[in-house]
Amino acid sequence: MDGTTGWGWLALALVNAGLAEQKNRSRWNWFVISLLIGPLATAMIVIWPRVEPGSAPTQVSSALxxxxxxxxxxxxxxxxxxxxxxxxWMLWIVCGATALGTGAxxxxxxxxxxxxLPPTA
Known part of the structure; x- marks a missing residue:
């Protein structure tokens, strides 16, 4: 491993933060999520619909x-x-990161x- 994978993962997290901002989502939250789950976060940002400003907050299903x-x-x-x-030994780092994601x-x-969330009118 030549060390470029970590830089690629960081670059992906930065791109995801920008994508999240375009969909009116928190840049910081999606940056951190992208550091943990990488390309899966990209798919989630792209697939989920844009949040309209001033709309009622939605709640992710606990089953999901x-x-x-x-x-x-x-x-x-x-x-x-x-x-x-x-x-x-690098797999132990992957194990720890996925365990942290599991806990989150x-x-x-x-x-x-x-x-x-309370029901909206």
Missing amino acids: LVACSSVLALGAIVSAAFAIFTGE FAVAASRARSNP
Whole structure:
């Protein structure tokens, strides 16, 4: 590994922040999310509709957050297994990052269940 992958991941996060701003979403939030899940964040930004200014906030389904958490947990388990069997220390970093993402999505899912948005008129 020549070190260019990290710069590419950072560049993708910066591009995603710009895309998010064009869709009236938080640049900072999407920059951080992109650092964790990279191209998946790009797909989410591109697929999700634009947020209109002044519109009522929407809430992501807790089932979607649980599904994302489950996928990341599976990724953490797979990368840990590969790290154990191959001895590659970089896979432990991937495992840790996906475990952090799993925790973040799990917390978001529990908060989405316990704090639903009030109905709009």
